[in-house]
Amino acid sequence: KKYDDEIGKLSDTLNYMAEEILKREKMKDEFISSISHELRTPLTSIKGWAITLNTDDLKDQPLIRDGLEIIEKESDRLTHMVEELLDFSKLSSRKITLNLEKVDIIYIMKHVEKQLSPRANAENIKFDVTYPKSLPSILGDENRLKQVFINLLDNAFKFISDDGKVEFSARQDKGNIIICIKDNGCGISEEDLPYVKEKFYKGKNSKSKTGLGLSICDEIIKLHNGSLEIKSEENKGTEVYVTLPADREEQENEKD
Structure with missing residues (x-):
């Protein structure tokens, strides 16, 4: 009976571990999908405004200002996301060093x-x-x-x-x-x-x-x-x- 109890506990533990692994894999897959979308959105905006500024009348100063402002903001968004990904990579591989x-x-x-x-x-x-x-x-x-x-x-x-x-x-x-x-x-x-x-x-x-x-x-x-x-x-x-x-x-x- 004691043996059966131990087998049961081991089975429960293994099932729990399997569920946690699947949960983390799902989170990782969702992350990859999400980050792909998040990176694509500002790139699409930057490209769209680059095309507009390249083809429109460059005498339209308000349009130029709006376009450049959006390009700057979207570039900042991209930079922030890339920096987070780089930090995550360094922390995961224990390669990050502190300047103490x-x-x-x-x-x-x-x-x-x-x-x-x-x-x-x-x-x-x-x-x-x-x-x-x-x-x-x-x-x-x-x-x-x-x-x-x-x-x-x-x-x-x-x-x-x-x-x-x-x-x-x-x-x-x-x-x-x-x-x-x-x-x-x-x-x-x-x-x-x-x-x-x-x-x-x-x-x-x-x-x-x-x-x-x-x-x-x-x-x-x-x-x-x-x-x-x-x-x-x-x-x-x-x-x-x-x-x-x-x-x-x-x-x-x-x-x-």
Whole structure:
């Protein structure tokens, strides 16, 4: 009887593993189909405007401006998608390297605030950035951390309506620096929340082109020996907590 129970458990485990593999294969197939479509759309737009500008009267300045503006925006979309795919490839093959140095989180937050404030103003979003007078440094890659915060804030901006609010804050908690990005947008469903950091996953409210953004952010933070936690409630908003270890050497010097 005990033998039968063990066989039954093994069978259940193998069936579960097979289902998970099939599920991931399906997600991968959907990803390939989706990314092919997403790459084709801006290329079609760029080609269409290139043909228009090449054949139409070049004295029509408003038409030229419209065409060049669309070409620029669609090129930016393509660049962003290709960069995500390259990052995903590097992370998957463990070939990504961090340029580690002492980093001031407040300096990074000020830079990100300066970069995203014009967008917040244009979209009528209240963008609150708060931090203490000083925080310990962390050992990190400044550009990769900027990438993570901009990606997370971009998500927050996408999922709130006019007159929405996004908060970007930092604080120290014992030996860690905790950065929080909070919005009062549409939130993430209870069904989707456990999977949003998985590669290729797109929830019902997703506006991601690749389904890789949060997965890449999570991997970059893990490479910093940190963690990325998401709390959300549908129709109420989302809170993302990035926890990074403060520089030990600096903290020990402060104690002395």
